[in-house]
Amino acid sequence: MSTVTPVTSTPPLVADKPSAAKTAKKRLSSPWASLAAIVLGVLWTIPTFGLLVSSFRPERAIKTTGWWTFFTNPTVTLDNYRSVFGEDGGVNLAAFFVNSLIICIPSVLIPLALAALAAYAFAWIEFPGKNILFLAVFALQIVPLQVTLIPLLEIFVNVKLTGTFWTLWLSHSAFALPLAIYLLHNFMREIPAGLIEAARIDGAGHVSIFFKVMLPLLTPALAAFGIFQFLWVWNDLLVALVFAGGGDEVAPITLQLANLSGTRGTAWQLLSAGAFVSIIVPVTVFLLLQRYFVRGLLAGSVKG
Amino acid sequence: MFGQPTSPRIRAALAGTLSAGLIFGLAACGDGGDDESGSTDASASAIDCAPYTKFGDIKGKTVTIYTGIVTPEDTPHIESYKPFENCTGATIKYEGDKSFETQILVRARAGNPPDLAIVPQPGLVKQLVSTGKAVAAPQEVSDNVDKFWDKAWKSYTTIDGKFYGAPLGASVKSLVWYSPQEFKDGGYTVPTTLDELKALSDKIAASGKKPWCAGIASGDATGWPVTDWMEDFMLRTAGPEKYDDWVSHKIPFNGPEATAALDAVGGYLKNDAYVNGGLGDVKSIATTTFQDAGLQIIDGNCSLHRQASFYAANFDKSTKVAEDGDVFAFYLPGPDANTKPVLGAGEFVVAFADRPEVKAFQTYLSSDVWANTKAKLSSGWVSANKGLDPNNLTNPIDKLAGTILLDPKATFRFDGSDQMPAAVGSDAFWKQSTAWITGQDTATTLNNIEKAWPK
Amino acid sequence: MFNTASTTPEKILQMLSALLLFAAVMGVILFIAGRFGGRKGDRVVAYLYLLPVVLLLAVGLVYPGLRTIYQSFFDAAGDAFIGFDNYGTIFSDPDQLTVLRNTVIWVVLVPFLATAIGLVYAILVDKSRFESFAKTLVFLPMAISMVAAGVIWKFMYEYRPDQGTVKQIGLVNQVIVWLGGKPIQLLIDSPLNTLLLIVVLIWIQAGFAMTILSASIKAIPDDIIEAARLDGVNAWQMFRSITLPSVQPTVVVVLTTVGIATLKVFDIVRTMTGGNFKTSVVANEFYRQTFNADNQGLGAALATLLFLLVIPIVWYNVRQLRRSEAR
Secondary structure (H helix, E strand, C coil), X not given: CCCHHHHHHCXXXXXXXXXXXXXXXXXXXXXXXXXXXXXXXXXXXXXXXXXXXXHCCCHHHHHHCCHHHHHCCCCCXXXXXXXXXXXXXXXXXXXXXXXXXXXXXXXXXXXXXXXXXXXXXXXXXXXXXXXXXXXXHHHHHHCCHHHHHHXXXXXXXXXXXXXXXXXXXXXXXXXXXXXXXXXXXXXXXXXCHHHHHHHHHCCCCHHHHHHHHHHHHHHHHHHXXXXXXXXXXXXXXHHHHHHHCCCXXXXXXXXXXXXXXXXXXXXHHHHHHHXXXXXXXXXXXXXXXXXXXXXXXXXXXXXX | CCCCCHHHHHHHHXXXXXXXXXXXXXXXXXXXXXXXXXXXXXXXXXXXCXXXXXXXXXXXXXXXXXXXXXXXXXXXXXXXXXXXXXXHCCEEEEEECCCHHHHHHHHHHHCCCCCXXXXXXXXXXXXXXXXXXXXXXXXXXXXXXXXXXXXXXXXXXXXXXXXXXXXXXXXXXXXXXECXXXXXXXXXXXCCCHHHHHHHHHHHHHCCCCCECCCCEECXXXXXXXXXXXXXXXXXXXXXXXXXXXXXXCCCCCCHHHHHHXXXXXXXHCCCCCCCCCCCCCCHHHHCEHHHHCCHHHHCCCCEEECCHHHHXXXXXXXXECCCXXXXXXXXXXXXXXXXXXXXXXXEEEECCCCHHHHHHHHHHXXXXXXXXXXXXXXXXXXXXXXXXXXXXXXXXHHHHHHHHHCCCEEEEECCCCCCCHHHHHHHHHHHHHHHHCCCCHHHHHHHHHHHCCC | CCCCCCCHHHHHHHHHHHHHHHHHHHHHHHHHXXXXXXXXXXHHHHHHHHHHHHHHHHHHHHHHHHHHHHHCCECCCCCCECCCHHHHHHHHCHHHHHHHHHHXXXXXXHHHHHHHHXXXXXHHHCCCCCHHHHHHHHHHHHHCCHHHHHHHHHHHCCCCCCCCCCCCCCHHHHHHHHCCCCCCCCCXXXXXXXXXXXXXXXXXXXXXXXXXXXXXXXXXXXXXXXXXXXXXXXXXXXXHHHHHHHHHHHHHHHHHHHHHHHHHCCHHHHHHCCCCCXXXXXXXXXXXXXXXXXXXXXXXXXXXXXXXXXXXXXXHHHHHHHHHHHC
């Protein structure tokens, strides 16, 4: 897997901070900690690893022997991936891939921007009804998606938006907001009040504080939430099905993968290959955004 | 290449039919189209366009059709619409979706239904009609159904005197899968009565092998194969009339007839000497997927597996499904050799619009022309359309199913759980059957289902 | 712009214009907000910042939520008012009581275990040479859809009988066999099966907990750590007196989020057992009643029950909020 990129991006930042480097050394010198980390890492990877191995095994072998027998008796086939990419099944994944990206980008950016503003208001502005409103927004996380389907679809039918990306962008944004606001609010509260006060004394308004003080400090939190929202939208099937319909113009890749296994089959072999195809994008996004998690962003600006 | 999203599908469809044409080339020739230039010719072969002219000029119009039929079974469907498209100049937009059964209700309720839906259960047709969004079938369709189908089929989708959906495909559920080779080697013969089936099971069991394999796991639909077993035995032990009364709840779900039928099923599925070949004890039935269970026949771990004709799709390409092949099916026998109850299922086309192009397409789908076109294009598909020429059915299991369906001596009955209210047919019946397999007794099981029946 | 786009350039154009439109709306809001300076304008600024969110939520979640509560007092078809009968059904049926019991087990075990594992792992790999790689490993399950995760684990727990030629295909049973035991039908026996399903969700959610907590750990100012180190504290003391207090608010957030997500999870149960063998949870019953059994009223009542179950979590957060206000 592509482990090289992030590793190279972290050290320079760490290197110029002697304390952090020392910490790292100390950590590594504790063999028990390393062992524990390795055990957890391995345990967590085994099921996915089994899936990866299975995706290269012939259908018959998957159903009759365990995937670990692969190492004593390796039989490799690319048939599963061939079927997923439609060489004999007739599915053009590329078009659906584009759809998925088109669905995902606004569905991540819009709630992220809206939630950042709202979380700022909840965290740093005093106004009547603040706590009640905040709790109400937070509690909305519990509303199951399924109960929203019919009412929202009715609205979309009335405004003639069905079958377009708009339905997906709007509904994904709405569904993401409670959690996004809740998470970002928590991160905002951790920023020392003194910073905001200082800026206010300097005569900065809420708009410039938000952009000049908050946004730079919030990068790790925005990156973290961005990743999850991306994942949820990327893996979503239900919302896409209901609001956009499964038509080729708007259907995401998940729909195509779900339908791959046939009308009456379980087709484990196709699912395993399909899962890996659909996993590539989220993992890449995770690796790309990981560099925003590095220590020092917050600490640095406090000093400055 | 992304210019027309439909084009890859069609290209694939062509490729699919081309290979199907090569495999089943013989039958496709009957139409006069030549094999080489392929299926475009065969499927676009001149059908009589006259029945559709009376719907006016529908050139350039679009009809959307929404179904639960997905890759690869969707290919012959899409392909079979071509002659109609060529005739009328209308475009059919096909949408396949595995979660069709829940989504169609959501869409209908919210006022966003497709023009047409292919619905696999009469119970669901009723639910759709009750949303007020479905429209009755046009006269032309009604006439076609009168002409080509047994009148029982029309009754399944006639609600409050209005007829809503023409039947499309059908499947035969009263089948037992077996290995022809094993039968030859063991000197077993295909049973023709229920007693013979029992005797055969005992004989295989005596040889030290578990004769039956079964699996009922199917996600949230876990348990449905037991309902098929029970319906098959209800038809055989209580007879078709009692079966109808039971399905429509004129007699209670937990009456003596149903108890006898479920106990008869228990004689097989809950019999430790009979199950579960290659898969474990009785309880293992509950966690084995219905798709996997019958594969044990290929491995030689079990000899018999009761499942519908569509099960053929679960064997991989290297398995030959034929009377002289690796695996085949025989008719689950009746109480005696002359009584032939058949349990089956099928799909219905329900419309949510009555524009001329929709009506025209519905008329095409209910015709014998479509049934024959479709039969030529696909394997693993049959219809109870009497206009269907059995010679157009290409693979052996379809032929067997077609023969059983069109046999005048057979008494056909539609899958009961598909007709019952959803609270029973797709909830309590499944759930309680699963509990029954894992140890719950027959009386409790049937009482619980009876309790769930909406008042 | 509001039509169905069918070609890729059209789609991209539509996406860009949507983003531009959104940016324009935000611009207007920020412009107006910028004109209210000083403390007096605070209120206006806050309401302006919240306006789009409140609008989206009112339409997208509040209205459907209220409609669900209303529906829960009606019968299966949604025609006749039946008062609290649906709730009566939920609390009188023995099967439904098992469902409630299971839901409680899920909500207690998943958030605490997933958060604990995520936190420990985030600390263990923090600043190590392989941090990125190690985090990717635990993050991976998050990237798989719940349904796929359910299938992966169904395979892990797969059972094959103890018979001559039959081999195990599920890893868990294979390990049992290697250790000299007999294969077990893992998903049938209650309450073991519920615990095994819970493992699946912990497997998924630990990645979420780890990512969020890791971001929080990295926000601990270096000077604090440095000072502690100069005092010569050991790893455990560092955890107790520096790391844990610093990330404590985030731990609460993660516990809450995972807790709510756990209440809503039904895909895992649905894919792996279909809610049979006494493994069902409220969210699965809600789905089943609404979509399989076509009982709109009872389904809505179960969803409303979910709303009620979240009250303890809200209450806990109120306390945390008060505490942080007091800070």
